[in-house]
Amino acid sequence: MAPLHRLTPLALRPSPSSLPCIVRLYSSAAPATYENLRLSAPKPGVGLITLHRPRALNALSSALFSELNTALKDYDSDSTIGAIVLTGSEKAFAAGADIKEMKDLSFSQAYNTDFIASWSSTIPHIRKPIIAAVNGVALGGGCELALMADIIYCSSNATFGQPEIKLGIIPGAGGSQRLTRAVGKSKAMELILTGRNFSGTEAGEWGVAARVFDSAEECVNGAVDTAGKIAGLSRVAVKAAKEVVNKSQDAPLREGLEFERKVFHGLFGSQDQKIGMSAFIDKKKPEWSHE
Numbered sequence: 001m002a003p004l005h006r007l008t009p010l011a012l013r014p015s016p017s018s019l020p021c022i023v024r025l026y027s028s029a030a031p032a033t034y035e036n037l038r039l040s041a042p043k044p045g046v047g048l049i050t051l052h053r054p055r056a057l058n059a060l061s062s063a064l065f066s067e068l069n070t071a072l073k074d075y076d077s078d079s080t081i082g083a084i085v086l087t088g089s090e091k092a093f094a095a096g097a098d099i100k101e102m103k104d105l106s107f108s109q110a111y112n113t114d115f116i117a118s119w120s121s122t123i124p125h126i127r128k129p130i131i132a133a134v135n136g137v138a139l140g141g142g143c144e145l146a147l148m149a150d151i152i153y154c155s156s157n158a159t160f161g162q163p164e165i166k167l168g169i170i171p172g173a174g175g176s177q178r179l180t181r182a183v184g185k186s187k188a189m190e191l192i193l194t195g196r197n198f199s200g201t202e203a204g205e206w207g208v209a210a211r212v213f214d215s216a217e218e219c220v221n222g223a224v225d226t227a228g229k230i231a232g233l234s235r236v237a238v239k240a241a242k243e244v245v246n247k248s249q250d251a252p253l254r255e256g257l258e259f260e261r262k263v264f265h266g267l268f269g270s271q272d273q274k275i276g277m278s279a280f281i282d283k284k285k286p287e288w289s290h291e
Helices: 062-077 107-112 141-148 163-167 175-183 185-194 200-206 216-231 235-250 253-269 271-282
Strands: 037-040 046-051 083-087 092-094 130-134 137-139 151-155 159-161 197-199 211-213
Touching: 037 062, 046 062, 046 216, 062 083, 083 216, 092 130, 092 141, 130 141, 130 216, 137 141, 141 151, 141 159, 141 175, 151 200, 151 216, 159 200, 163 185, 175 185, 197 200, 200 211, 211 216, 235 253, 235 271, 253 271
Parallel strands: 046 083, 083 130, 092 137, 130 151, 137 159, 151 211
Antiparallel strands: 037 046, 159 197
16 A cells, blocks of 8 residues: 655656557547546457556555546446556556555544545456556555456566555555465565565466566556457456456355356356357357347
8 A cells, every 4th residue: 555665756657669559549439538547448349547647656546546446437338348457657557555645644534534445446346357467666555456456467577565564554455365365374474564575576476467577568568468368258258257256265165166156057148158159069250249
């Protein structure tokens, strides 16, 4: 939730060469205007959200999350979008929370307003897959934001961490819960109690990241390519698959197995199940109806 160091006003605009996949747009509609985000559609069916607070290393704030939640809900309801990629700049996915916003809060103010609850309340309810493409620093809230995604891709020089303990607080947007599920209790306890950072390479080795790339450009392009593949599949089946995998994180094994089987049975009522199996038998490419 908080960065390891005080934020400094560095201008870090990602150059077109560092993120070439955002140049071509595949949407006829003009994207909405946001102050802290940049939206584009780099491939058919893919919505790309880029955090854009370059002078603050993409530090997270309530204003940014308000925009992010709106953008995610819009993509989730957009029938032309099948998967979402979330990224930052080459130097910073998100350096942490904006300390200026929280420094002077009292307990009663934070508690009564349920401060930062909105930071983690929307993403778990987005039904379409979200891939986080992490480059540079992803500290505190930046690490927590990445952990909220369904898939994490990162570059080898990315830096993750939950350094809140060094500011006299603890993670508040899910870091203690999601990181523990990703790496296990002992390693999560070490990282959170010491505030030690870990590299993109370690994130891959520990299972935090699904894939690790050599450069920021390859990372973002890899995330967009995977999102494009997902977007080309049955939207009904993709949403169902995301739902059953997420269930495994919240339910005992027996309950999860029963839930999976019920969803599996339910898909036999979809048009895409008939389309997909008929196409397989006929050795044709399925033309999904997403119904």
